[in-house]
Amino acid sequence: MNTDNVREKFIRSEEALSRLGDDTKQLVFNRVQDLRGTKDYLETLIKEKEAVDTQITEQEAKISSLQDEINNQANLKEELVRKQANNTEELQSKSVRFEELQIEIKQTSETLQSISNEIDNLKSEISQKREKIATLTKTNQELEIKLKNEIEAKEAENKELRTDLETLKSENAVISFLLEESAEDLPEVDILAAVMNLGQTTKEQLKQTLEGQISPVIITRTLGRMAEKNLLNFDESNNIISIR
Numbered sequence: 001m002n003t004d005n006v007r008e009k010f011i012r013s014e015e016a017l018s019r020l021g022d023d024t025k026q027l028v029f030n031r032v033q034d035l036r037g038t039k040d041y042l043e044t045l046i047k048e049k050e051a052v053d054t055q056i057t058e059q060e061a062k063i064s065s066l067q068d069e070i071n072n073q074a075n076l077k078e079e080l081v082r083k084q085a086n087n088t089e090e091l092q093s094k095s096v097r098f099e100e101l102q103i104e105i106k107q108t109s110e111t112l113q114s115i116s117n118e119i120d121n122l123k124s125e126i127s128q129k130r131e132k133i134a135t136l137t138k139t140n141q142e143l144e145i146k147l148k149n150e151i152e153a154k155e156a157e158n159k160e161l162r163t164d165l166e167t168l169k170s171e172n173a174v175i176s177f178l179l180e181e182s183a184e185d186l187p188e189v190d191i192l193a194a195v196m197n198l199g200q201t202t203k204e205q206l207k208q209t210l211e212g213q214i215s216p217v218i219i220t221r222t223l224g225r226m227a228e229k230n231l232l233n234f235d236e237s238n239n240i241i242s243i244r
Contacts, residue, residue, distance in 0.1 A: 039150050042143045046154060049136050052129050059126050066115050066122075072188075072229070073115070077108045079189045083196070187214050188226055195232055195241055203239040 084101055144151060194209050195201060201209075203223065207216045214222075223241065227234040233242045 035150065038143065038146070042151060043154065045136050045139060045143075049133060052133050052136075056126055056129055059122050059129075063119055063122050066119055070112060070115050070119075073108050073112050075189060076192070076231070077105060077112070079193060080105050080108070083193065187218065188222060188229075188231060190214060191219065191222055191226065192231060192243075195243055200240060200242040203241060206241060 080101055084098075084105075190210065190213060191206070194206060198205065198209060203220070207219055210219060223232075223234045224236075226232050233240075235241075
């Protein structure tokens with residue numbers, strides 16, 4: 001074999017090695033780009049899951065608030081029905097008031113039904129969001145198999161966020177419990193019954209009527225709350241109280 005042939009083969013070998021090196025670099029570059037794209041997609045899925053968890057917490061808090069309102073409306077309805085039964089003879093001479101009570105009972109029932117429908121809708125939304133979480137979780141698990149090393153830091157962050165979320169849920173449960181317990185101690189029903197008997201009255205007259213049953217301080221505090229709940233009208237400028 002002469003020198004020219006050897007040189008030509010050497011040159012071809014160098015060119016082949018150069019092309020192989022270029023191909024290898026391109027392959028490595030493409031693989032790195034794919035891994036970066038997959039990591040970005042995984043981070044997006046984690047953020048979406050956190051957003052859905054937040055929405056579920058808000059929806060559950062709203063359901064708890066609506067359930068409290070249902071209990072209040074149910075108690076009011078029960079008191080109205082009881083008053084109607086106890087005053088059968090008096091209602092014969094007060095047909096106008098009887099019709100007003102019937103309207104109030106109907107409005108209360110409609111309010112209860114409306115709130116119940118809203119709760120059903122919220123529960124349906126939560127069910128859909130939980131299904132979405134299940135889908136996202138499955139996709140997340142598949143990506144974790146391929147990219148375990150890349151997501152270790154994200155898993156630690158996600159664990160910390162879950163801990164914070166549980167802490168917030170626990171605090172919210174305590175607050176809801178305190179609100180429910182305090183709401184049970186407020187004498188709205190007695191005050192409402194007294195105002196119904198008196199018709200339009202003043203705060204001082206109401207205090208005299210309920211003297212020995214409810215303290216004046218509790219009456220003053222409760223009137224504001226009942227006005228906020230639209231259970232009665234309370235004009236603080238002249239202390240006039242009346243049924244809506």
